[in-house]
Amino acid sequence: MTVPRMHVLLPFDPDTLLSGVKEFEKALLDELKKNNLEEEIKVLETGSIGVTGRGILMVVYPEGVYYANLKIADIPRLVGEHFVKGRPVKDLLLGEVPARFVKREKVGLVREQKRVVLENAGMIDPENIDEYIAVGGYEALEKVLSSMTPEEVIEEVKKSGLRGRGGAGFPTGLKWEFTRKAEGTEKYIICNADEGEPGTFKDRLIMEGDPHKLLEGMIIAGYAIGAQKGYIYVRGEYELSIRRMQKAIDDAYKYNILGKNVLGTNFTFDMEIKKGAGAYVCGEETALIESLEGKRGQPRNKPPYPVTHGLWMKPTSVNNVETLANVPSIIKNSADWYRSIGTEKCPGTKVFTILGHVVYPGLIEVEMGTTLRDIIFNYGGGIKDGKKFKGALVGGAAGVFLPEKFLDVKMDFDSLKEYKAVLGSGAILVMNEDTCMVDMLFSIIRFFKHESCGQCSPCRIGTYELYSLINKVRAGEAKESDLETMINLSEIMFKSSFCPLGQSLVMPVKSAIENFREEFVAHLDKNYQCEKCRR
Amino acid sequence: MAEMVKLFIDGKEVEVEKNSTILDAAKKAGSYIPTLCYHPDLSPTGACGVCVVEIEGSPTPKRSCCTPVSQGMKVTTNSKSLREIRKTIVQLLLSDHDVTCPTCSANEKCELQSLANYLGVDTNGLPAILERKPLDETSVSIVRDPNKCILCGRCVTVCSELQTVSAITIAERGFEAVVDTFFSQGLGNSSCVNCGQCTVFCPTGALSERSEIDMVWDALLDPDKVVVVQEAPSIRATLGEEFGMEVGTVTVGKMYAALRRLGFDVVFDTNFAADLTIMEEANELVERVKSGGPLPLITSCSPGWIKFMETFFPDLAKYVSTCKSPQQMFGTLSKTYFAEEAGIDPSKIVSVSIMPCTAKKFEARRPEMRDSGFQDVDYVLTTREFVRMLKSAGLDLKELPDERPDELMGMYTGAATIFGATGGVMEAAVRTAYWMITGKELENLDVTAVRGMAGIKEAELDINGLKVKVAVAHGLGNARELLTKVRKQIEETGKSEYAFIEIMACPGGCVGGGGQPKGSTFAMRARRGEGLYAEDKSLPLRRSHENPAIKRIYEKFLKKPGSGVSHKLLHTFYYKRCDLSGCTIESVTEKHANHH
Amino acid sequence: MTREEVLNKYGKSKDNLLYILHDIQDSNPRHYLTEEDLKEVAKWLELPYSYVHGVATFYSMFSLKPRGKYIIRVCESPTCHLMGASNIIIELVKSLGVGIGETTKDEIFTLELTSCIGVCGVAPAMMINSEVYGNLTSEKIAQIIDEKRRESK
Numbered sequence A: 001m002t003v004p005r006m007h008v009l010l011p012f013d014p015d016t017l018l019s020g021v022k023e024f025e026k027a028l029l030d031e032l033k034k035n036n037l038e039e040e041i042k043v044l045e046t047g048s049i050g051v052t053g054r055g056i057l058m059v060v061y062p063e064g065v066y067y068a069n070l071k072i073a074d075i076p077r078l079v080g081e082h083f084v085k086g087r088p089v090k091d092l093l094l095g096e097v098p099a100r101f102v103k104r105e106k107v108g109l110v111r112e113q114k115r116v117v118l119e120n121a122g123m124i125d126p127e128n129i130d131e132y133i134a135v136g137g138y139e140a141l142e143k144v145l146s147s148m149t150p151e152e153v154i155e156e157v158k159k160s161g162l163r164g165r166g167g168a169g170f171p172t173g174l175k176w177e178f179t180r181k182a183e184g185t186e187k188y189i190i191c192n193a194d195e196g197e198p199g200t201f202k203d204r205l206i207m208e209g210d211p212h213k214l215l216e217g218m219i220i221a222g223y224a225i226g227a228q229k230g231y232i233y234v235r236g237e238y239e240l241s242i243r244r245m246q247k248a249i250d251d252a253y254k255y256n257i258l259g260k261n262v263l264g265t266n267f268t269f270d271m272e273i274k275k276g277a278g279a280y281v282c283g284e285e286t287a288l289i290e291s292l293e294g295k296r297g298q299p300r301n302k303p304p305y306p307v308t309h310g311l312w313m314k315p316t317s318v319n320n321v322e323t324l325a326n327v328p329s330i331i332k333n334s335a336d337w338y339r340s341i342g343t344e345k346c347p348g349t350k351v352f353t354i355l356g357h358v359v360y361p362g363l364i365e366v367e368m369g370t371t372l373r374d375i376i377f378n379y380g381g382g383i384k385d386g387k388k389f390k391g392a393l394v395g396g397a398a399g400v401f402l403p404e405k406f407l408d409v410k411m412d413f414d415s416l417k418e419y420k421a422v423l424g425s426g427a428i429l430v431m432n433e434d435t436c437m438v439d440m441l442f443s444i445i446r447f448f449k450h451e452s453c454g455q456c457s458p459c460r461i462g463t464y465e466l467y468s469l470i471n472k473v474r475a476g477e478a479k480e481s482d483l484e485t486m487i488n489l490s491e492i493m494f495k496s497s498f499c500p501l502g503q504s505l506v507m508p509v510k511s512a513i514e515n516f517r518e519e520f521v522a523h524l525d526k527n528y529q530c531e532k533c534r535r
Numbered sequence B: 001m002a003e004m005v006k007l008f009i010d011g012k013e014v015e016v017e018k019n020s021t022i023l024d025a026a027k028k029a030g031s032y033i034p035t036l037c038y039h040p041d042l043s044p045t046g047a048c049g050v051c052v053v054e055i056e057g058s059p060t061p062k063r064s065c066c067t068p069v070s071q072g073m074k075v076t077t078n079s080k081s082l083r084e085i086r087k088t089i090v091q092l093l094l095s096d097h098d099v100t101c102p103t104c105s106a107n108e109k110c111e112l113q114s115l116a117n118y119l120g121v122d123t124n125g126l127p128a129i130l131e132r133k134p135l136d137e138t139s140v141s142i143v144r145d146p147n148k149c150i151l152c153g154r155c156v157t158v159c160s161e162l163q164t165v166s167a168i169t170i171a172e173r174g175f176e177a178v179v180d181t182f183f184s185q186g187l188g189n190s191s192c193v194n195c196g197q198c199t200v201f202c203p204t205g206a207l208s209e210r211s212e213i214d215m216v217w218d219a220l221l222d223p224d225k226v227v228v229v230q231e232a233p234s235i236r237a238t239l240g241e242e243f244g245m246e247v248g249t250v251t252v253g254k255m256y257a258a259l260r261r262l263g264f265d266v267v268f269d270t271n272f273a274a275d276l277t278i279m280e281e282a283n284e285l286v287e288r289v290k291s292g293g294p295l296p297l298i299t300s301c302s303p304g305w306i307k308f309m310e311t312f313f314p315d316l317a318k319y320v321s322t323c324k325s326p327q328q329m330f331g332t333l334s335k336t337y338f339a340e341e342a343g344i345d346p347s348k349i350v351s352v353s354i355m356p357c358t359a360k361k362f363e364a365r366r367p368e369m370r371d372s373g374f375q376d377v378d379y380v381l382t383t384r385e386f387v388r389m390l391k392s393a394g395l396d397l398k399e400l401p402d403e404r405p406d407e408l409m410g411m412y413t414g415a416a417t418i419f420g421a422t423g424g425v426m427e428a429a430v431r432t433a434y435w436m437i438t439g440k441e442l443e444n445l446d447v448t449a450v451r452g453m454a455g456i457k458e459a460e461l462d463i464n465g466l467k468v469k470v471a472v473a474h475g476l477g478n479a480r481e482l483l484t485k486v487r488k489q490i491e492e493t494g495k496s497e498y499a500f501i502e503i504m505a506c507p508g509g510c511v512g513g514g515g516q517p518k519g520s521t522f523a524m525r526a527r528r529g530e531g532l533y534a535e536d537k538s539l540p541l542r543r544s545h546e547n548p549a550i551k552r553i554y555e556k557f558l559k560k561p562g563s564g565v566s567h568k569l570l571h572t573f574y575y576k577r578c579d580l581s582g583c584t585i586e587s588v589t590e591k592h593a594n595h596h
Numbered sequence C: 001m002t003r004e005e006v007l008n009k010y011g012k013s014k015d016n017l018l019y020i021l022h023d024i025q026d027s028n029p030r031h032y033l034t035e036e037d038l039k040e041v042a043k044w045l046e047l048p049y050s051y052v053h054g055v056a057t058f059y060s061m062f063s064l065k066p067r068g069k070y071i072i073r074v075c076e077s078p079t080c081h082l083m084g085a086s087n088i089i090i091e092l093v094k095s096l097g098v099g100i101g102e103t104t105k106d107e108i109f110t111l112e113l114t115s116c117i118g119v120c121g122v123a124p125a126m127m128i129n130s131e132v133y134g135n136l137t138s139e140k141i142a143q144i145i146d147e148k149r150r151e152s153k
């Protein structure tokens, strides 16, 4: 067996696929063959590396050189110059290197991201379990199974301060402890990969880029809480994630990392993928459980909570993909190491998606507590086309519209709370000066109206009322009192909706109307012109 | 002893069982919490949010109807903010509602209406957003008006959990969510057995009976028609409460008076036909016991149950009594026996029945129910429709005198009266079967083991040394449970431990029927049943075979129980039905099967 | 896969309902579930018919109406909305000549809207069956539709 001299990574994501990366890969392989390099240089498909809008991308190791906007016609030069002669093709390099650019080697990139959950994404072949193992994968699991009791695992996770990345920020160790201590022997761990929060695709990139990391985290979680079975509930739309996760599970079974007597111990653990069918509310943990049971995805009343009455009414821990993907590193490197990253109360990193009117839309992993300004202007490259910043919707659809004066907020669970905002899924939608906030709130309300499960009246009818009210505002038919009605109604919905979906609309509604009041008031005037509202 | 939990409701300490809800605890503490979707006899759905309360330490209010208590919990049941929430929720519901109270079938009985009134809701605050949906008028028994539905989910719970029919479900999502049948084909093309329990539990006018009031008025006002009326046993125990009397008051004399005031020409009583049913059914039981016919004999007077059997247990059809229900026996006789005796052309007779039941509307329209040569029963009114007619005629039951029915088909015994309560048919049949088998009268007439609200009741009767095991089930969920067991016994051993089984589609029997007043709780049903048992006790004759009118009809017309005429007019046969659409597939028993 | 094959693949456990519906719908060239499908699935899992109907209509990925060969699902979530999804939708409505939720007469396209499909980095985006198209512009739309139309011939 020859050890490849070089690894060439081709990120496959919607953007690169659109630019024809598949055809590019074929041509590249042909060219390598022509030069008898196919043994020496290994081409790998990987998940997204978080760079978008730059056409076909390519990363070459060991140098860690990044190319962008590649065309098939460039292949002969790349092979001839770089692969054969070892001289990177300067004019094809990723030009204006974004500040958030992933840096492995010290080759002059401006800034480094702190990567924990995404450390391997884009670096290894996600469909090859050996590559994961080669970079230290499954060492944490081995450590856990050979030298730690479940209680010790829980203690370590508690000590690390890891908090759920699904939105609510609940301490993960505590959730596991509740599940472990709950009565009964039949228990479940469920990975919440329903990722429906608009503007969020971090979980998809983890699953597509490093599926084994998630698996490892889940198996450790299963061991800790005393579960025999784990389910990954993936959004039905995420076909590639499902395929990659399935491949990972199949390989894990082959390596005895799943199944009977995991790694030769007496721990037995099975794993299955379940597929959603298009319902945002199924991201809510009890709705997810209902859906897993083959029902309409309508949330259950809480309490009782899933930790005591979950899947099939058995104790169940539901954890987000990103949460679980943090676990192997914590176990491997210790809780203290983890606490050294991020803030005191919110240790670790957070994966954010920066979207909208920024120069580099995409995904980054940075330490908790990084400021919003830093994220937008450094990692996101600032506002596109020389426009001015107007506001950001932080935390997904159930997030908060923040104006410029809040840009220095630290992005972690607790700091955001002070601004009555939430970290949510980590989605940051950046809006420039041309944006109409009425139109944006309209879009949010329409989303909720569409995704309300309809089970409870405050949300089912409330979202529709808000929808008709915001339409009135858009059409210039509203009175100032309608704005008050919207705020009051969303507050009542917060207090009386059955589940957090109906409860959370208050945040975008209130923050939009309060922080951008003038714009809303301006829309009340019949003669006001607004292109976005089509009037 | 269940584990107890102490908590504070509005500052008052209460102790309740560990698995109680906050609402239970508040009741105990004497704090009133308004509710809407909650119903004491159903598992809570938590749909409306009206019952929210504040809990110390909880960032948002919680639904008291489905939130369990916990130790030391501090609950506030009323506050400015809670009132605001409740008002807004009702306002939201009304904004998405076809508010037509004055003409609505639920008017004055509607829980949404009274809550709106009680909370002082202002309907002008929010834009009306109702997107009108078409009515479901496919069923002969029930009309569904989605524009009055508040999606409380009670009907779905009733249909799936209580009745295990599952004809309806919540379909679609969000604002489009709607109560619907399979592929939106409508109740009349579904497995719905017309029991009407959903209409009783529905807090609004979204589910109601298909009204025949107008047809009945037309008949009453047509001088060429002779309108004959019968009233089911249970009606007499429910009418009173609709006119402010205590639940369970039996108002039979006033009921006759009211019917005459409405203009019915001949006022008979279904109870007569109930006594007749007992004669035929007890005879059938005795025959089957003697001749080794199929046992257990299962009663057949509940048409919701009959359709349920035809749909889900057609294999047990041969065990079901061939007797028609009292309504249908009466209907046939009204156009044969009565027509002959009174010398009236049967084509001029309009036979109307006042029933606690929506399934009777379906039964009356079964194509085989025409043994008189005409549709045997022309119109069926539920208790609710009857009450509306009385009110529209300005009649107050309380003010009316006690009158007597017309005799020919109006006299009855205590055995007939208790038909209206679960276990009653069994008890009545036992009284007469005993006499038929032994030639002696049963001394202790009260078969208390089969009375009461327990879902499935069993008893072992001693008929002159012959030990007979019987069972009673009411509510189709209980029926399903019992029959699944019977089916299994028959499959495994060739026979069942029971000789006689009574089944009623509705919880509590006819006093809890699907045509009874909205809001009938199990507790109310039980009290109505007690009212009937009390009437039975007070009557001079308590055995069907002692009824002089019954003796007369056998002498003059029917000859004897199980005779050829009886079989022609009073017995029937059953179909196997498609469990998807409810349509008939083939007949699975034959008429006149027992004909000698 | 035929319906029978799907059913046999999954066995009788009721929690398989969603996956069975997925597979049956996926094997239908018109991407939908028929009345017969729901009926047979209900029988197989011993679930009430109405229940299966309730589940099938809850999830937006299932359709009870026949759809075109290509299902175009345009994301209308906030990010895509911000980046101009409404223009894309108008463009599609114009060039296909159908409204939202409708299928073209030639049965090639069905136009639907969807909540976020998780490719916001390339907003505005849409999916055609399982393929993602991003950074959409009016010109791109015309090009894609043309291409698909040609492919389907």
Ligand SMILES: Cc1cc2nc3c(=O)[nH]c(=O)nc-3n(C[C@H](O)[C@H](O)[C@H](O)COP(=O)(O)O)c2cc1C
Binding pocket: A163, A164, A165, A166, A167, A168, A169, A170, A172, A175, A192, A193, A194, A195, A196, A197, A280, A281, A282, A283, A284, A285, A286, A318, A319, A320, A321, A323, A324, A499, A500, A501
């Ligand atoms: C409407 C709604 C949608 C949600 N969607 C997701 C989701 O897509 N992914 C997720 O992990 N959590 C989601 N959550 C949060 C989950 O209910 C739950 O808190 C989370 O999965 C717990 O995992 P964690 O402790 O790791 O954060 C959602 C919650 C609500 C109310």
Ligand code: SF4
Binding pocket: A281, A298, A299, A451, A452, A453, A454, A455, A456, A457, A459, A460, A497, A498, A499, A500, A501, A502, A503
């Ligand atoms: S709040 Fe909305 S999503 Fe949640 S249960 Fe109520 S209707 Fe369903």
Ligand code: SF4
Binding pocket: B097, B098, B099, B100, B101, B102, B104, B105, B106, B107, B108, B110, B111, B112, B113, B148, B204, B205, B206
């Ligand atoms: S359902 Fe109730 S509130 Fe609605 S119209 Fe009828 S009586 Fe009025």
Ligand code: SF4
Binding pocket: B142, B158, B159, B163, B165, B166, B167, B168, B187, B191, B192, B193, B194, B195, B196, B197, B198, B199
């Ligand atoms: S009438 Fe009975 S069977 Fe029919 S829908 Fe109502 S509860 Fe179900």
Ligand code: SF4
Binding pocket: B148, B149, B150, B151, B152, B153, B154, B155, B156, B179, B198, B201, B202, B203, B204, B206, B207
């Ligand atoms: S039809 Fe009646 S019982 Fe059923 S959900 Fe609607 S309001 Fe409730």
Ligand code: FES
Binding pocket: B034, B035, B036, B037, B038, B045, B046, B047, B048, B049, B050, B051, B052, B063, B064, B065, B066
């Ligand atoms: S009565 Fe409790 S939620 Fe409706």
